[in-house]
Amino acid sequence: MGICRIGAAVLIVVVGSSLSPGRLVRADETVSPRQVSDESTDLVVRDITTRARASQRIYDCLDRPAQLKFKDRTLSQALGAISDAHGINIVMDHKAIANLGEGAKRPFSIDASDVPLRKALQLLFDGRFIDYHIDGEQLRITDRDNVRARLEIRVYDVQPLLKDGATGQDVADLLNSGRLLKNSPKAQPIGGLVAVVGNRHVHESVLRRLRSTDAEDVLVFRATQGPFRP
Numbered sequence: 001m002g003i004c005r006i007g008a009a010v011l012i013v014v015v016g017s018s019l020s021p022g023r024l025v026r027a028d029e030t031v032s033p034r035q036v037s038d039e040s041t042d043l044v045v046r047d048i049t050t051r052a053r054a055s056q057r058i059y060d061c062l063d064r065p066a067q068l069k070f071k072d073r074t075l076s077q078a079l080g081a082i083s084d085a086h087g088i089n090i091v092m093d094h095k096a097i098a099n100l101g102e103g104a105k106r107p108f109s110i111d112a113s114d115v116p117l118r119k120a121l122q123l124l125f126d127g128r129f130i131d132y133h134i135d136g137e138q139l140r141i142t143d144r145d146n147v148r149a150r151l152e153i154r155v156y157d158v159q160p161l162l163k164d165g166a167t168g169q170d171v172a173d174l175l176n177s178g179r180l181l182k183n184s185p186k187a188q189p190i191g192g193l194v195a196v197v198g199n200r201h202v203h204e205s206v207l208r209r210l211r212s213t214d215a216e217d218v219l220v221f222r223a224t225q226g227p228f229r230p
Contacts, residue, residue: 045161045210047203048193049154054137061086062118072107075100078124079141086117088139095143096130103128118204133200147200151184154203156210159192163215168192170222174213177225180205 051059066086070078076092083090097104112123121132131147132139158171168189175187175194184198187206196206 043160045207045213046157047154047207048157052136055134058088058134058137058139061088062121063116065114066112066117066120067114068110068112068120068123070111071109073109074105074107075124075128076104078108078110082117082120089137090139090141092141095146096141099129099143131200150199151197152199152203153195153197154206155190156194156196156207157192158194158210161210161213161215161218162192164219166215166218166222168194170218171210171213173225174218174221175206175209177221178209180209 064086066082068078068082070081073081079090079092110123112120115123125131125141129144130141131144132141133147133150134140158168161171162168168191172187172189172194175181175196181187181196181198181202184196184202187194187196189195196203198206
């Protein structure tokens, strides 16, 4: 993977991944000076990927608490209620409907309170071989394999982890050293940022990993396992 800048945009060339070899991926994500500062005092690693406003609103909704209290409802009815409650457009495509078969019409009951909407959807889809991804203004329900095949670039501000000489390269090396990105292109540093290409599940795991890591962990990795860099 190679990285270059054109203006404020970040362009990433992904080679040897499940994307077309050598294909230039122009993400709608950009990194602006307002979002990233060498003097950042934030204490939490953040996903700073900039998205279209409609898409970002859905991402924000996924982190908000949801109430799943459905009795003898079909999946379509449950999704309709979630759509109304959170003000987002939820669409189920033909692949999801085909996977569900008669199960799409089978009533079920569930009771889960004050869990993030993303977790609520996982509970709702458990055992149904369907999943979701965000497509513009829609939260689209589709075949699970289709979601796993959808790769996107996300950029993480890892400056809270950079102390006493540690660099974005050290954080990228730490991510690349485990199984997390085993089947994905390698994480790449951009100064105090790290760019990752992966599907939604990879990115959720990356953010959890980064937020469970502290600056001391990065320094220990750099001293004991990081490759030698003069």
